[in-house]
Amino acid sequence: MADTPVNAEAEHSVKPTPIVPPSNIAGQALSLVIAIMSFLACLTVGAVLMIDKSASSWQSQISREATVQIRPARDFDIETALVEAQAIAASFDGVTDARIIGLSQTATLLEPWLGKDINLSELPVPRLVVIRIDERNPPDFKAIGTAINEAIPNATLDDHRAWVDRLVSMANTTTYVGVAILLLVLTALVLTVVFATRGALASNHIIIEVLHFVGARANFIAGQFQRRFFWIGLRGALIGGGAAIAMFLIFQFWAQRNLTTAEGVQVAVLFGDFSIGMGIFIGTFFVIALVAALTTITARLTVVRTIYEIDEQRADPSRQSY
């Protein structure tokens, strides 16, 4: 560098202007569009994952339990029947626990309807035995039902099957709807990114043409644009994906702080425990990678096609555009 002339243009070797202008309005608009679409896509991914997770937790919570209901009757010792039912249920394989709901607990359960200070023993209130089930090794519900029914005609076993089945089909439907919406959002994402990238490139037509005419190879020109649009795409997707993750984190923080309150419990029952699983991170990463790849590939194909069209003029003068 000793012989470098000490003149103004020496600074060019330090920092040459990029061949593709660093940032113009079109590029900024593209970044914004990409950020918004990525944000929406990541939110949808997160929502679908959450629905899926909640759906399976509803299922397992409800199917972990079954109840034996014993209706009172004249000259019928309900306490003995309860103990008997508990014993029968506990004797089955796959039943981990059978618990009688005591009188005071039943009173608490009924309090909203009957009010305090009520003497339940005077009322014909059905009593319950709650059976806990080993999910991995479920018992034969039919056999338990028959055995209890034979011993105590007033008793019925409710294994929650009807509920679980309804919940399963509802949860599945919700998940399918979620996946369908996700597919729509991803399609919109792809189309928006492709068209916005092509729009942003349109203003660079003159640059492509000049480069081509001063002897740059198609590969060189495409490389310049590809790199620029990769960064535009990546930046937009990172902003959008980052915002989505931040939103989930805030949501989770709020949910955890409110877990003890009534709304918190309601929300938790509906949506599961809200913990951000790896799934959301993987989904966001996937969206970001998809967007960056799309902008890069679209930029390359658009540039190559523009050059092709410039050369096409040479093949057929009647198709001149200027």
Place this chain on the structure above:
Amino acid sequence: MIKFENVGLRYGMETEVLRDVSFEIPERSFQFLTGPSGAGKTSLLRLLFMSLRPTRGSISMFGRDIATIERHELPIMRRRIGVVFQDFRLLDHMTTYENVALPLRVRGKDESGFRSDVSDLLNWVGLGDKLHALPPVLSGGEKQRVAIARALIDQPEVLLADEPTGNVDPHMARRLLRLFLELNRSGTAVVVATHDLGLMEQVDARRMILNNSHLDIYG
């Protein structure tokens, strides 16, 4: 080096811009291309630059029939040709210096090797103090000189200049003409399209005159 044989050109369904044009451009030659506005000078230069293909006839460039040239070979062929476009086509986001250096840059040359060549050339065309100006702030004549410097920078085998003195005063026009002659002496074939009679009178060079789609050659 360049040979046109019975070349015809028409845009779409309109009448022919060029009809039965035959000529040769020998190596190291110097010629003017002239004719009234709309006669087809720019079109003929575009044929020479291979950014248009003739409707009829054959063109050979550097010993090759251009009909057989593959798309991917075009950039390499064009590196042997320097063009001054009538509308300059400078990149607005690059400085004067960078616009002139662009052909060298896209050819993968190292900047330390050409830095002084570029500033010398810009000095010669009178833009030594405008190295860092961006094209939008330059006058028409200044832009034209940047376009000329860009076409000359890599010492092309052929220089095609479309109205290169259209926007400058007679003094600068003479200076630019001297630049073309100097380039020609160092081995470049030069085609200058112009309708500036005063300019043509300064050099005893071949004249190709386009009129009514025909080309006549004097000298």
